[in-house]
Amino acid sequence: MKDLTNTSNELVAQIFADYHQSVFFYIYKKIGKKEDAEDLVQDAYLRLLEYRAMLRPDTVKYFLFTIVRNLVSDYLRHFYKKQEVAAYLEENYQSQRAGDADACVIVRDLQKQELMRVNCLPCQRRKIYIMNRFEGKTSADIAAELNLSVRTVENHLFISRKEVRNYMKQCI
Incomplete structure (x- = not known):
């Protein structure tokens, strides 16, 4: 079991070294905010560590990018919902003040x-x-x-x- 954990940790470390920059640029291109992109990259690798028992060398790259795609989708959904709520509140505040x-x-x-x-x-x-x-x-x-x-x-x-x-x- 220890050998499998060490192998999985080494695999995640290797994937981090190989794909860190690609993952960062993919996320940055999608969301446009450097700090948030860095946070999402860290979240992606932390989530990858949670699934290390399931990782195999031939599928880990696809697994990582699936995690990244889901994180970006969640981020954007949350971002746009927050903007929608802020716009709604601002609109109601303005109309209430005018009223x-x-x-x-x-x-x-x-x-x-x-x-x-x-x-x-x-x-x-x-x-x-x-x-x-x-x-x-x-x-x-x-x-x-x-x-x-x-x-x-x-x-x-x-x-x-x-x-x-x-x-x-x-x-x-």
Whole structure:
């Protein structure tokens, strides 16, 4: 068994010496990156060492180039998938940023339109609408503050919301 292992190790060492440069140039031509090509050459010989029990002098060269071809295919598949994901993320980021900017402009315009319409409301209705919509006060709070009944406040809110809503529909 030791003799077979030594023979296999010698065979891999001989193949490394004979084909290292050819394997490197083959990989480099396919992927175009020197550092990655060197890494893949090392991976190919490490994988070849894993199969050393199966190696025979007449087939080791073909076995090595099959390993190299598979490593290059895996590398390129991973590389293009990574590029695809990066492009997808970049595209979504750009469209989201553009959408966010557009949304902000639209929201600001709508807010201006709402304030213009609110300013046209009668004084009491305007005061109640602003207290409810912008200050977050409830009908009961507004009624207590303005010395009105809750029902009166609710009626003013109902009418003012309806007027503002109809105006905003026309703006949109």
